[in-house]
Amino acid sequence: MPACPTCASSYIVKNGRIHNGKQRFKCHECGRQFVEQPTKKVIDQSTRELIDRLLLERISLAGIARALEVSQQWLQTYVNEKYAAVPRQVQVSAKKKGG
Numbered sequence: 001m002p003a004c005p006t007c008a009s010s011y012i013v014k015n016g017r018i019h020n021g022k023q024r025f026k027c028h029e030c031g032r033q034f035v036e037q038p039t040k041k042v043i044d045q046s047t048r049e050l051i052d053r054l055l056l057e058r059i060s061l062a063g064i065a066r067a068l069e070v071s072q073q074w075l076q077t078y079v080n081e082k083y084a085a086v087p088r089q090v091q092v093s094a095k096k097k098g099g
Helices: 045-056 061-068 072-085
Strands: 012-017 021-027 033-034
Touching: 045 061, 045 072, 061 072
Parallel strands: none
Antiparallel strands: 012 021, 021 033
16 A cells, blocks of 8 residues: 555555546545546646637637646636736726816
């Protein structure tokens, strides 16, 4: 059994399998669930730029996720981060009074 990547505990139990069939483990000390050898896909900068252009074209998130082979969850998180980075202050100029 592998050790917990968070707390290094050896009190680990099997906890089902993930979508691609890899074994999932759970730590009884801290409660963390993990896979022994994860295959994390890194989204490169060119793909992110393409996503930005597709978002401007108002294509659905599900369509973008299918076309670029990224997960819908990652894409939603990416869009939320982009939205949070947009400044919230609106600059309004006062109208001239009279005519």
